[in-house]
């Protein structure tokens with residue numbers, strides 16, 4: 001529950017930061033830090049497999065909300081090489097923007113389905129879908145996040 005609340009409030013911070021950046025030219029460091037925070041909140045701590053699906057409905061809905069806004073959190077000028085803020089966002093996010101948005105849309109779809117399984121309290125479906133969601137995290141990181149390309153060490 002607390003994780004869910006934290007995720008929701010982090011989403012509003014992110015959205016505010018994105019809007020502020022557009023309107024008032026708030027430093028891109030704020031956007032970068034806010035999106036990293038949301039990424040941290042969306043890692044598997046927030047949503048647990050092996051529990052009754054309906055107990056995860058709140059967190060799953062929050063994740064689906066964040067997933068839809070994800071591309072907006074990568075405005076131009078906030079890549080790894082663009083600012084002094086520590087970031088792992090690779091330049092190809094902007095070089096092949098349509099592809100990036102397609103990968104983000106796959107993720108958004110997967111999280112929306114996850115939220116539906118949770119709302120329907122379909123625990124088996126939810127558990128399977130959680131794997132699917134995790135795959136969409138990885139397929140974006142492999143292409144667009146620094147440090148995710150190295151194969152895991154044995």
Ligand code: HEC
Pocket residue numbers: 032035036037039040042043044070086087088089090100103104107133134136137138140141144145146
């Ligand atoms: C559409 C692309 C995309 C998807 C989908 C995506 N990420 Fe990320 N993620 C990124 C990028 C790009 C960064 C680097 C952001 C930066 O450092 O500015 C990142 C960074 C992170 C970080 C590091 C945050 C930090 O503190 O530096 C974590 C953890 C993370 N993602 C987890 C996840 C999880 C878990 C999911 C799925 C539930 C996910 N991500 C889905 C693109 C994505």
